[in-house]
Amino acid sequence: MSARCAALVTSALLAGAAPGILPSAGLAHGGRSHQSEDSAPHRAADEPALSSFTSRATARDAATALAAVAAPAQDVGSWGPVTAWPVVGVHVALLPNGKVLAHDSVGDKAAESYAVHDHTRATVWDPVTGTQTPVDVHTGFNVFCSGLAHLTNGSLFLAGGNKDYALNGIVQTHTFNPATNTWSLGPNMAVGRWYPSVTPLRNGEMLITEGGPDTPEIRTNTGTLRALSAAALNLPLYPWLDVAPDGRTFYSGPDQTMRSLDTAGSGAWQAYGQRDTLNRSYGSRALYDVGKILVSGGAASAADARVIDINGATPTTSATAPMAYRRRQHNLTVLADGTVLATGGNSSGASLVDLANGVYPAEQWNPATGQWKTLAPMQVTRQYHSTALLLPDGRVLSAGGGICGTCDTVGYLAKNAEVFTPPYLYKKDGSGALATRPSIASAPTAVGYGAGFDVSTPEAAAIRKLALVRLGAVTHSVNMEQRYVPLTFTAGTGTLRATSPVNANVAPPGMYMLFAIDANGVPSQARMVTLRQAPTVGLTSPAAGASYTAPATVSLVATAKDADGTVRKVEFFRGTTKLAEDLTAPYTYTWSAVPAGSYSLTARATDDLGATTTSAARGITVRANTPPATSITSPLNGAVFPRKADITIAARATDADGTVRKVEFFRANGATKLGEDLTAPYSYRWYSALSGTHQLRVRATDNGGAVTTSAAVGITVRY
Numbered sequence: 001m002s003a004r005c006a007a008l009v010t011s012a013l014l015a016g017a018a019p020g021i022l023p024s025a026g027l028a029h030g031g032r033s034h035q036s037e038d039s040a041p042h043r044a045a046d047e048p049a050l051s052s053f054t055s056r057a058t059a060r061d062a063a064t065a066l067a068a069v070a071a072p073a074q075d076v077g078s079w080g081p082v083t084a085w086p087v088v089g090v091h092v093a094l095l096p097n098g099k100v101l102a103h104d105s106v107g108d109k110a111a112e113s114y115a116v117h118d119h120t121r122a123t124v125w126d127p128v129t130g131t132q133t134p135v136d137v138h139t140g141f142n143v144f145c146s147g148l149a150h151l152t153n154g155s156l157f158l159a160g161g162n163k164d165y166a167l168n169g170i171v172q173t174h175t176f177n178p179a180t181n182t183w184s185l186g187p188n189m190a191v192g193r194w195y196p197s198v199t200p201l202r203n204g205e206m207l208i209t210e211g212g213p214d215t216p217e218i219r220t221n222t223g224t225l226r227a228l229s230a231a232a233l234n235l236p237l238y239p240w241l242d243v244a245p246d247g248r249t250f251y252s253g254p255d256q257t258m259r260s261l262d263t264a265g266s267g268a269w270q271a272y273g274q275r276d277t278l279n280r281s282y283g284s285r286a287l288y289d290v291g292k293i294l295v296s297g298g299a300a301s302a303a304d305a306r307v308i309d310i311n312g313a314t315p316t317t318s319a320t321a322p323m324a325y326r327r328r329q330h331n332l333t334v335l336a337d338g339t340v341l342a343t344g345g346n347s348s349g350a351s352l353v354d355l356a357n358g359v360y361p362a363e364q365w366n367p368a369t370g371q372w373k374t375l376a377p378m379q380v381t382r383q384y385h386s387t388a389l390l391l392p393d394g395r396v397l398s399a400g401g402g403i404c405g406t407c408d409t410v411g412y413l414a415k416n417a418e419v420f421t422p423p424y425l426y427k428k429d430g431s432g433a434l435a436t437r438p439s440i441a442s443a444p445t446a447v448g449y450g451a452g453f454d455v456s457t458p459e460a461a462a463i464r465k466l467a468l469v470r471l472g473a474v475t476h477s478v479n480m481e482q483r484y485v486p487l488t489f490t491a492g493t494g495t496l497r498a499t500s501p502v503n504a505n506v507a508p509p510g511m512y513m514l515f516a517i518d519a520n521g522v523p524s525q526a527r528m529v530t531l532r533q534a535p536t537v538g539l540t541s542p543a544a545g546a547s548y549t550a551p552a553t554v555s556l557v558a559t560a561k562d563a564d565g566t567v568r569k570v571e572f573f574r575g576t577t578k579l580a581e582d583l584t585a586p587y588t589y590t591w592s593a594v595p596a597g598s599y600s601l602t603a604r605a606t607d608d609l610g611a612t613t614t615s616a617a618r619g620i621t622v623r624a625n626t627p628p629a630t631s632i633t634s635p636l637n638g639a640v641f642p643r644k645a646d647i648t649i650a651a652r653a654t655d656a657d658g659t660v661r662k663v664e665f666f667r668a669n670g671a672t673k674l675g676e677d678l679t680a681p682y683s684y685r686w687y688s689a690l691s692g693t694h695q696l697r698v699r700a701t702d703n704g705g706a707v708t709t710s711a712a713v714g715i716t717v718r719y
């Protein structure tokens, strides 16, 4: 298990402002002293005091930073107002509807301060209207310090959380459904996790790593969990993991050794060389292009940044310019144009928070030049438990900070957020006005891999770049899934013909923002697009070209699989007419009483994201059935027998297009059955025949079930 519990590290550095304003429970945390703090009851009235203390203690630094980066918004961007939030943005995730899910803990103070952890404060923030909708977790658990990432359908999957004041992890998994704003519990993990990472995989599965237990677990596409029992490995908390172009999951930090994890079967790790010499604890990373990762900062507030290229057989690293500011506890965020934004952090190397050494200016890294550019400064210092998230309008949410022992000690609480408008959204004419954005008039809501698709935009001729950006899910300086995927395209009139990512290694299945960027570098509003693999389906029965005799019974059997999800149903068709559907494997249907004809049979599979695939057709022939011919050969019509005679009735029966299955013998003109014979020669011996006159008949049945009744033969048995 990893070196644990950074939240317990105390590195209190009081800012210059009056310490008398500090809230009451500002005791330093150390070792096992939580109980003593628990005895000091938490007062809700402290909360605004904590927030306002933070603002006042840092106001002068923020103002100094603002004065130092005085340039027009077209060059350095701008920050919106600081708005109070109902929760601290410790964990934030973009939802498919463009809103943001945020959650923190049971209260504003360090988790060690609360004896009971039976719920979580959570909110859905609408960046368009600014409204907050409470969506607290009431499953009985605190998902503070969980890992979180998007399922392929856009729901959030959370692993672990905070069990108690001793900061033990929980075994629970949760899912947040953004369509209903509801939480549900998933299966329990083998061991509790606190500070785990969740990584969406190429096949729609979710990888859960660390947070205590060293054995990774996988959430399968049916929602169950399995352990990667051969891949136990001690990694730092909140490890940095991303699916690489080779399909494995690449580990880029925060410690130095680079690794790849094959998540198939019971799992297997491969270790490579060192990324660099820094243990980038509370640094940050961003996958800003296919197989390319930027890492920056961390350790003792390093300025150093590196690029890792994981496109080849072994990863290669290269230096890139250092940030202008040393940072730890900052966030890296890929922007709509593929540049990377660094926000927040501290410059002193303080483990969690240092109010006197917050880094206020944002910086933007350009992958084309490898250079950072200093941008406008934020207004609230955002350090431990702060987050940043790219929004569908190309702006960046910057939220949170606080909720830790050291935070309480130094008076740090940032229960608020501010939104950064990057330079690319401003006109370049010095007017300070927002640029006219290109627009995406329409785009498909879902596309497969390596497929062409059309994006309609009135500005088609001006579009220079088209890209998918995966919805972010961020906590503790770790965006668990951000990924920038440029798309190739050709411009037509009002339309861009784009090609989707070649495979799920380049862009794991799930939801992405589609941005179009024009010649001025201005991004459109994003459209949400789901990448998904269609299911595969085939008919295994009937055999191709099989022939039947009418009325036929045809057994249809299909196999169906979905590489990045689950099969929801298989439908069976004759031509365009649906025969039936089966929701569960094995997928079967028995088609009965099929009349003569030629039929083209197909099966159509639908997966959990609504993608469908129709199988290759199988042709069958059902031939009309010629009925058998039959007649009584003996006795002859008009024959007369003595009383109680034993009479042998013999019949001939043939079938031109098959075989005779049976011949039945009757008297009373077919009303009374005497007996039957299954094999030729067909006969029946009628012992002690009844006195009187009889009309004898036989009835032949063939292999297709067709029946022919013979002409009657009249006989007399004397009294």
Ligand SMILES: [Cu+2]
Pocket (backbone or CB within 6 Å): 007, 145, 385, 476
């Ligand atoms: Cu935490």
